[in-house]
Amino acid sequence: MELDIKTWVSVSAFLGGGLAMGLGAIGAAIGEGNAALSANAAVSRNPESSTEIFKGMLVGQAVAESASIFALVVAMILLFTKFAAPSFLIICAVISAGLCMGLGAIGAGIGSGLPAGAACTAISRQPAVSAKLMTNMLIGSAVCQTPSIFALVTAFILIFSNFSNAPVSPTWAALIGAGLATGLSAIGSGIGGGLVAKESCEGVGRQPAASMPVTNVMLLGQAITQTPAILGMLVSFILLFKGFPASDTFTPAMALLGSGLCMGIGAIGPGIGEGWASSGGVKWIARNEKHTGDITRLMLVGMAVTESTAIYAMVISLSLIFVL
Numbered sequence: 001m002e003l004d005i006k007t008w009v010s011v012s013a014f015l016g017g018g019l020a021m022g023l024g025a026i027g028a029a030i031g032e033g034n035a036a037l038s039a040n041a042a043v044s045r046n047p048e049s050s051t052e053i054f055k056g057m058l059v060g061q062a063v064a065e066s067a068s069i070f071a072l073v074v075a076m077i078l079l080f081t082k083f084a085a086p087s088f089l090i091i092c093a094v095i096s097a098g099l100c101m102g103l104g105a106i107g108a109g110i111g112s113g114l115p116a117g118a119a120c121t122a123i124s125r126q127p128a129v130s131a132k133l134m135t136n137m138l139i140g141s142a143v144c145q146t147p148s149i150f151a152l153v154t155a156f157i158l159i160f161s162n163f164s165n166a167p168v169s170p171t172w173a174a175l176i177g178a179g180l181a182t183g184l185s186a187i188g189s190g191i192g193g194g195l196v197a198k199e200s201c202e203g204v205g206r207q208p209a210a211s212m213p214v215t216n217v218m219l220l221g222q223a224i225t226q227t228p229a230i231l232g233m234l235v236s237f238i239l240l241f242k243g244f245p246a247s248d249t250f251t252p253a254m255a256l257l258g259s260g261l262c263m264g265i266g267a268i269g270p271g272i273g274e275g276w277a278s279s280g281g282v283k284w285i286a287r288n289e290k291h292t293g294d295i296t297r298l299m300l301v302g303m304a305v306t307e308s309t310a311i312y313a314m315v316i317s318l319s320l321i322f323v324l
Contacts, residue, residue, distance in 0.1 A: 009086040009094070016098025017078035020155070023102025024071020024109075027190070031064035031113020038117030042124035049127040053120050056134060060116020063141040067105035067112070067148040067190075074101040074155045081159065089163040092172040096179030097158040100236075103183030103264075104151020107190025107271070111144035115197035122205025129208040136204050136215055140197025143222045147186030147193075147229040154182040154236050167246030173253035174244060177260025178236040181317070184264025185232025188271020192225040195275035196282060203286025210289040217285055217296055221278025224303050228267035228274070228310040235263040235317050242321070259320035266313025270306055277302040 039057035043050045078098060083090050119137035123130045158179060163171060200218035204211045239256060247253070281299030285292050 005088070006086045009083050009090050012091040013078045013081065013083075013094045016094040016096075017075040019095070019098035020071045020078065020101040021068075021075040023099075024068050024075075024105035027106035027109025027111075028064050028066075028068035028113075029109070031109045031111070031116070031194075032061040034110075034113040035060045035064065035116035035120065039120040042120040046124035046127065049124055049130075052123050052127055052130045056119045056123055056130070056137065057116065059134065060113065060119060060137060060141060063138065063145065064109050064112035064116060066145050067108040070148050070152045071101050071105045074098065074152065074159075077159060085162075085164050087164065088168055089166060089171055089175065092175045093158045093161070093163065096176045097155040098179075099176075100158065100179035100183040101151050101155040103180075104154075104186035105148050107187035107194075108145050108148035109190070111190040111192070111194025111197070112141040114194035115140040115144075115201045118198040118201035118205075122201050126205050126208060129204065129211075132208060132211050133201060133204055136211065136218070137197070137201050139215065140193070140200055140218055140222065143219070143226075144190055144193040144197060146226050147189045150229055150233045151182050151186050154178065154233060154240075157240060161240070166243065170244050170247055170253035170256050173257040174239040174242075174260075177257045178239040179260070181232045181239065181260040181264045182229075182236040184261075185229045185267030185271070188268035188275075189226050189229035190271070192271040192273070192275025192278075193222045195272070196221045196225060196278040199279035199282045203282055207286045207289070210286050213289055213292045214282055214286050217292070217299070218278075218282050220296070221274070221281060221299065221303070224300075224307070225271055225274045225278060227307060228271040231310055231314050232263050232267045235259060235314065235321075238318075238321060255320045259317040262320065263313050263317040266317070267310050270310035273306040273309075274303045277306055
């Protein structure tokens with residue numbers, strides 16, 4: 001059976017939509033389940049606070065759901081968009097968009113669910129400060145969604161950009177690499193941000209008087225934890241907008257595809273590792289507020305060293321784009 005190019009574009013868009021929603025549902029469901037798990041335990045511990053715990057669970061689940069809603073939007077666009085100038089590059093772009101959004105939603109969904117569960121537990125222990133806990137949870141959970149927004153932006157660029165004047169090879173590999181770089185790199189930063197926010201909620205629950213320094217250090221740690229995802233998006237933008245000369249060999253295409261994979265995979269560990277380092281800082285500041293400066297300094301040094309591996313990945317990724 002032979003298919004014309006329009007049919008291939010439609011089939012590829014269906015595949016991209018399925019990947020976006022299928023992968024995008026993973027993280028949100030896990031995050032929401034974690035929130036419900038902790039809420040059940042919290043109500044068992046303190047039934048009198050069940051109303052506040054219930055509110056905390058629902059709000060936390062709603063934020064975690066955001067990542068899968070982004071995936072749903074991308075999937076719907078891919079399913080119902082009629083592409084005016086179908087080509088092989090459009091086929092690659094729509095598949096890459098689906099992969100980018102689907103992968104990019106996994107970490108954000110899981111990460112947003114971690115502070116939701118911790119807030120429910122903390123409310124059961126400190127119902128008098130439920131408002132502080134809800135605020136802390138919302139801020140932390142919202143920051144966890146940042147990598148999924150990076151993935152959403154990259155997916156939109158892949159879907160709506162005009163690649164008609166670009167050579168098929170190696171541009172097809174640059175498009176796939178761009179989606180992988182942003183999508184994969186978002187996983188670690190989303191989970192890492194959630195680890196920090198989780199410990200922040202627990203810290204406020206243990207020591208409400210330390211909520212201000214705990215929240216401040218949480219935001220600082222989360223900001224640094226997002227840098228691997230930012231590096232992934234940077235590599236994606238270079239792959240999307242640099243423009244590459246036509247090539248009859250397979251080597252340039254594999255270099256560009258390898259660049260996206262290198263940065264995407266190489267950012268997962270640093271994102272999670274920085275989240276662990278930052279969560280440790282937040283945890284001990286809540287217990288020993290007077291040493292906030294010393295703990296923060298140690299946390300930042302540890303995070304900087306952890307970030308080095310993401311920088312190594314970026315160096316190799318850029319070498320594959322500009323040198324080889």
